[in-house]
Amino acid sequence: MNNLQVCVADVGNAFLYGKTREKVYVIAGPEFGDDAGKRMIIDKGLYGLRTSGARFHEHLSAKLRTLGFVPSKADDDLGIRAQADHYEFIATYVDDLLVFSCDPNPIIDEIKDDYILKGVGEHEYYLGADMESLNQEWQRDSVKSAISSNTYIKRVTERFELLEGGNTLPKAAIPISSEYHTELDTTPFVSPLMATKYRGMIGSANWLVTL
Numbered sequence: 001m002n003n004l005q006v007c008v009a010d011v012g013n014a015f016l017y018g019k020t021r022e023k024v025y026v027i028a029g030p031e032f033g034d035d036a037g038k039r040m041i042i043d044k045g046l047y048g049l050r051t052s053g054a055r056f057h058e059h060l061s062a063k064l065r066t067l068g069f070v071p072s073k074a075d076d077d078l079g080i081r082a083q084a085d086h087y088e089f090i091a092t093y094v095d096d097l098l099v100f101s102c103d104p105n106p107i108i109d110e111i112k113d114d115y116i117l118k119g120v121g122e123h124e125y126y127l128g129a130d131m132e133s134l135n136q137e138w139q140r141d142s143v144k145s146a147i148s149s150n151t152y153i154k155r156v157t158e159r160f161e162l163l164e165g166g167n168t169l170p171k172a173a174i175p176i177s178s179e180y181h182t183e184l185d186t187t188p189f190v191s192p193l194m195a196t197k198y199r200g201m202i203g204s205a206n207w208l209v210t211l
Contacts, residue, residue: 004086006145007104008126011060012116014095018045018055053094063114064090067107093127128152129211149211156204163197 011017024042028035045052061071069079069090079090088107089100097117099107108120124131130148161169190198 004089004100004102005104006131007099007101007108007120007122008131009097009099009108009111009117009120011056011095011097012118014056014060014115015045015047015049015052017115018052018059019043020045020049020051020055022049022051024049056095060092060115063111064092067110096127098126125151127211128207147211149208152208152211156208160197160201160204 020042022042024046025039026042028038028040030036032038032040042049045055061076064079068081069088070081072078072080077092079092081088081090083102086102088102090107091098091100097111101107108117111117126147128149128151130151132146132148134146157169161167
């Protein structure tokens with residue numbers, strides 16, 4: 001995209017950066033020494049609290065705004081910053097970052113001023129998707145990278161075939177026959193195990209469409 005380089009990064013201990021708005025306390029254990037048994041109010045974000053993800057999102061969004069990145073009209077989690085001859089982008093998904101720029105490293109360094117970043121480097125695999133470098137034919141049109149779901153499809157298929165005892169999953173031209181009407185179905189309900197498998201398949205298929 002416009003000859004931009006792509007760099008991925010993961011924020012370490014992400015939920016611990018924000019401050020919680022929940023009124024939560026813990027009773028200190030023996031590891032607190034003389035303070036054992038005291039009630040302690042949670043101030044910072046904490047893994048397990050319902051709103052910790054939202055608090056980190058606010059913290060990260062504020063940081064990106066100070067760097068000049070403005071949320072796009074299409075997606076609040078896609079930040080845009082104008083440069084003299086191009087635009088820079090940061091896509092965020094919880095604590096995963098995808099930075100697009102002619103040179104992503106200065107942006108990464110600015111983010112490192114506030115966060116511990118892990119897995120910084122060239123893109124290979126991001127949120128289940130393959131990040132692939134395109135050939136010269138594409139690069140002539142200033143398109144260097146593309147997202148592919150090949151690896152995700154392969155892994156999901158292998159996992160569900162294993163759950164089916166190693167049997168190959170049947171192929172279907174369409175997800176469901178147009179002749180099938182759920183309101184007329186009199187077959188018995190599936191077992192809890194089969195229901196879990198079904199929900200897993202639906203979840204995986206939903207993410208595949210998202211990719």
